[in-house]
Amino acid sequence: MEPPEILRRVEKGLWAPLPGIPAQLRMVPEPRPGHKAYFEVEDTCRKAGVLILLYPKDGKLRVLLTRRTESVLHHRGQISLPGGEQHGGESVEATALRETSEELGLDLGAVRVLGRLTPLYIPPSNYCIYPTVAYVASPLEFRPQPDEVAEVIEPPVDHLADPACLRRETWHYGGEDVEVPFYEFEGHKIWGATAMVLAELLALLEISGT
Numbered sequence: 001m002e003p004p005e006i007l008r009r010v011e012k013g014l015w016a017p018l019p020g021i022p023a024q025l026r027m028v029p030e031p032r033p034g035h036k037a038y039f040e041v042e043d044t045c046r047k048a049g050v051l052i053l054l055y056p057k058d059g060k061l062r063v064l065l066t067r068r069t070e071s072v073l074h075h076r077g078q079i080s081l082p083g084g085e086q087h088g089g090e091s092v093e094a095t096a097l098r099e100t101s102e103e104l105g106l107d108l109g110a111v112r113v114l115g116r117l118t119p120l121y122i123p124p125s126n127y128c129i130y131p132t133v134a135y136v137a138s139p140l141e142f143r144p145q146p147d148e149v150a151e152v153i154e155p156p157v158d159h160l161a162d163p164a165c166l167r168r169e170t171w172h173y174g175g176e177d178v179e180v181p182f183y184e185f186e187g188h189k190i191w192g193a194t195a196m197v198l199a200e201l202l203a204l205l206e207i208s209g210t
Contacts, residue, residue, distance in 0.1 A: 006061045006157050006205065007054065007135060013204025014115035014133060023203035024120060027195035030179045034123030041121055045128040049095030050083030052117070052133045052201060055140055060156035063198070065190065066103065066144070067151040079153060079190045081197060083129065092116070092130035104152070105143025111136045117200050122193050131197045155185040161202050 013019075021037060038045070053064040065079050084099035086092060093113055101108050117131040142152050159165055160183050167189070168181050182191035183198065190198065 019203035020118045023200040024196040027199040038119040038121040038128045047086040049092035050081040051096035051100045054135045062154045065153040069150045096132040
């Protein structure tokens with residue numbers, strides 16, 4: 001699919017009932033790190049906004065991911081969506097845009113916010129993350145913060161939607177064997193909360209395909 005067609009389907013899916021938690025659970029590790037949904041802990045969890053930024057590059061619609069450094073507080077070395085903790089009086093959309101701009105030195109003045117996906121609770125860090133989907137047509141020039149971002153990763157949406165990039169492995173993690181589903185892209189393993197959020201995005205393409 002060409003970028004305008006994929007984008008049209010994402011926008012169409014955001015107007016329909018969201019795929020929600022069942023779509024997220026397609027990419028949950030087993031055993032799960034916790035069984036509570038965001039709405040069960042929304043009053044006590046720390047809130048963060050993350051950005052699913054879609055943009056064209058080399059004829060494909062891509063999604064912006066980063067590899068975190070080994071010096072950050074949470075989820076060191078993992079592939080993540082840009083974002084961070086919500087400030088008082090700030091919408092989750094504003095949080096996602098602000099944090100992405102700060103992490104990657106981006107000018108996001110031309111970004112068009114398309115909508116939200118389903119929030120996700122991350123038990124190890126006690127965060128509820130609120131994903132905002134946005135699109136920008138202009139080229140991106142990255143100036144990553146070296147203490148937060150080790151690498152910028154730009155997988156095409158149609159690559160992630162290809163079942164051939166889906167893998168499963170058994171990892172020894174947190175003192176036990178865990179079966180981990182992940183998306184593979186250029187040697188990177190996109191797993192955990194990031195993969196769960198992306199799974200809902202990809203489910204939008206399935207439900208809006210007609």
